[in-house]
Amino acid sequence: MAMIGLSEGSLAPEWASRYPAHARGAIRLYGEEFHRDPAAVYWRLRTVHGPVAPVLVDGDVPAWLVLDYREFGQVLASPAYYTRDSNAWNSWDLIPADWPLIPMITARDTAWFLTGDEHDRRVAVLADGLGTVDPFELRTACERVADDLIDGFAGHGRADLISQYAELLPLRVATALLGLPPADSTAIVADLAIVVNGGPDAVTANIRLRDRLQAQVTARREHQRFDVLSRLVTHPAGLRDGELLEELQTIFAIVHQATSAWIGNTLRLMLGDPRFAATILGGRRSVGDAMAEVLWEDPPGATLTGRWTVGPRTLGRYRLGAGDLLLLSITAANTDPTIRTTAEVHHRNQAHMAYGHGEHRCPLAGQEIGEAIAQAAVQILLDRLPDIELATPIDRLAWRPSLWLRSLVDLPVVFTP
Ligand code: HEM
Known part of the structure; x- marks a missing residue:
């Protein structure tokens, strides 16, 4: 599914056979185009894919990005279905030894x-x-x-x-x-x-x-x-x-x-x-007002690394395989339009992620x-x-x-x- 103006990765054949949804033009969450305006990328991903989108991280490695507030909470509150243990990843065999995210992800x-x-x-x-x-x-x-x-x-x-x-x-x-x-x-x-x-x-x-x-x-x-x-x-x-x-x-x-x-x-x-x-x-x-606003609009931790599906699961519009990698966007969850029903959010409200x-x-x-x-x-x-x-x-x-x-x-x- 093409997203004009955003950088789509090209999935290597060994990845494509395991991640068919990513093989159809998943976009990159790295590189200049993404970093120019991440909020615009999240908005477009949500419009095209719904609460959870197929994305590529460094080296065009496939992952699922959780965008919506409800699914964000659901994944993090269900460790029996989405584990923190990176040993569960189904793709370690395809990861090169010098992959830059290894230090962040390895348990x-x-x-x-x-x-x-x-x-x-x-x-x-x-x-x-x-x-x-x-x-x-x-x-x-x-x-x-x-x-x-x-x-x-x-x-x-x-x-x-x-x-x-x-x-x-x-x-x-x-x-x-x-x-x-x-x-x-x-x-x-x-x-x-x-x-x-x-x-x-x-x-x-x-x-x-x-x-x-x-x-x-x-x-x-x-x-x-x-x-x-x-x-x-x-x-x-x-x-x-x-x-x-x-x-x-x-x-x-x-x-x-x-x-x-x-x-x-x-x-x-x-x-x-x-x-x-x-x-x-x-x-x-x-x-205090400025600090509270930052937690909603520019939260210090923008994306959480690593939860892995314990077995096959349906999340958003997709069926995820066992051991798939999920990333959770705090920025996107905080700005999910379903929880931002009025133009101005009450930033002192502490329901942010x-x-x-x-x-x-x-x-x-x-x-x-x-x-x-x-x-x-x-x-x-x-x-x-x-x-x-x-x-x-x-x-x-x-x-x-x-x-x-x-x-x-x-x-x-x-x-x-
Ligand atoms: C300055 C003192 C702080 C200390 C000592 C601290 C300590 C910790 C610790 C030990 C954890 C891991 C908890 C666990 O895995 O069970 C954690 C998680 C976390 N902290 Fe803090 N923290 C501090 C400040 C902050 C600040 C200022 C923020 C952002 C506003 C923050 C955001 C987070 C987030 C998002 C997680 C969850 C990580 C995840 O689920 O992957 N922390 N913190």
Whole structure:
């Protein structure tokens, strides 16, 4: 089924025989045409295919994209039919060893990928550990880190709020909360940035990172302290060192990517949208309003990777085979016209899917910490630099070409030094 103007992949014969629906002109969720306007692509996919569409991801690998709010919830609330376990995929034999999505999809030993009792055991440790974060301590850590970062550029009269602020602040706060010494925190934040960006140094940086975390975990096993890491180490569920390191690395990645994007997307709105820009001088919309709107319109996690059909199933207008790969579009579910019946959505309504849904939904403690960090980061910046303005018009700011994360390339601003 041709979709004029969108890039259709050409399915290799070995794929085409297994995925006949994809062989009839499935479109690519990668490349320039898709990234120019993902929302328009989702709209057209929904019009042509309904709630679930055959699509191609990197390397023209077939997947099903869940677009509608109802089906999004249905898939994530039914782990018995749609598993998180990527070992269920029917296509591993066709995937080349250098396929770029392997690191995202391959199951690792963390709550993010686990299922059943083991998943529940891990989440209990994380929820208990994160749940003990003191809100005042959190706010103080945010203020300290925010002030330090702003001091670094306040005298210059211009800055890029992504690379100089939004991308640095959440991890620095998180390492401080965990109880890591400042020197270690700086090194861990630097190494994580190298790991996240990939590239030739990523493997060595990852080894250094794990060695540092291991040393901290060992120290807490010998002498407990009043910090979050000690509470994770001494939790009655008894996570082993390897399990703890995997969980810590996953948390760092989420805090870094999701919270940084939330800060950046909120600042974009506060500074670039006239409905918000007025507030800095006492208008009617607040930082909380902007943050809530971002969760609906530009959610940090744009697409969830990986659920796999446990057996053949009908979803939307299609019959899916056993072990097919599903991707879930948070952006599309949030903008599904059947739940957006009025022109203006009440963004304070929390029925969005920005935190996922079902058993893998972001734990409440994670949501609260992410929100507190983002709120403090935006508020403190606007308080410290009251005449701050975008140096580039909002419609010329570039989004990163990522299916998974909704985040800006940069956010240049000017202000009185
Ligand atoms: C900053 C503190 C945060 C922490 C510690 C945290 C932690 C976690 C953890 C441990 C999970 C995995 C849960 C599981 O698999 O059972 C998770 C899932 C998730 N988190 Fe968070 N999170 C944080 C902030 C955020 C933010 C700010 C967002 C976006 C607004 C977000 C969006 C999500 C989503 C969408 C999932 C579901 C993933 C899926 O189902 O595939 N998180 N989070």
